[in-house]
Amino acid sequence: DSGVTQTPKHLITATGQRVTLRCSPRSGDLSVYWYQQSLDQGLQFLIQYYNGEERAKGNILERFSAQQFPDLHSELNLSSLELGDSALYFCASSVFAGRGPTDTQYFGPGTRLTVL
């Protein structure tokens, strides 16, 4: 158990819908990262928040957005869902913003999203 929690574990929805995925980082971690993992694809970095502010952006679609709240939990919002958005969505957390030599990311169990 990494200490990172994600809800829900599974989500099934229809095309065109909007969903929210939630992540709580490990106690003491200030950074939250979101990743998408599709079948046969590596982990794709979406976005990072550090202490409530957006820190880095990866391959995040405009239909997706995220935020980090004062209590440091984060939410990833996916809208106008398409079949291709079906994937495992992982959240990870680290103590700092990644600048430390051993600022390792610890991953949550993931949310499996199925778009029908």
Next chain:
Amino acid sequence: GQNIDQPTEMTATEGAIVQINCTYQTSGFNGLFWYQQHAGEAPTFLSYNVLDGLEEKGRFSSFLSRSKGYSYLLLKELQMKDSASYLCAVRDPITSGTYKYIFGTGTRLKVLA
């Protein structure tokens, strides 16, 4: 461009040693990580290299050559539970103090009895 290459699949026998290679081409470099991921589960951290050389951690060792853009993960005394995907990831600076992590697609290791 940004690229991380790993073999797709490898097979080895219980008790043996296996080496999983990773080559990378990224615009910057601030460390290389190895993660283990069992099917449908979260990646778990195995090792970190930022300087050239070998880092040893029990049955797992990781090597880095920055000049060659190359790393490997060495697993000794293989056990059945080592059957998993092994992900290589590079931390790439975007701006000063800002980083992104680029992951390879992973190497699926099957350990046979």
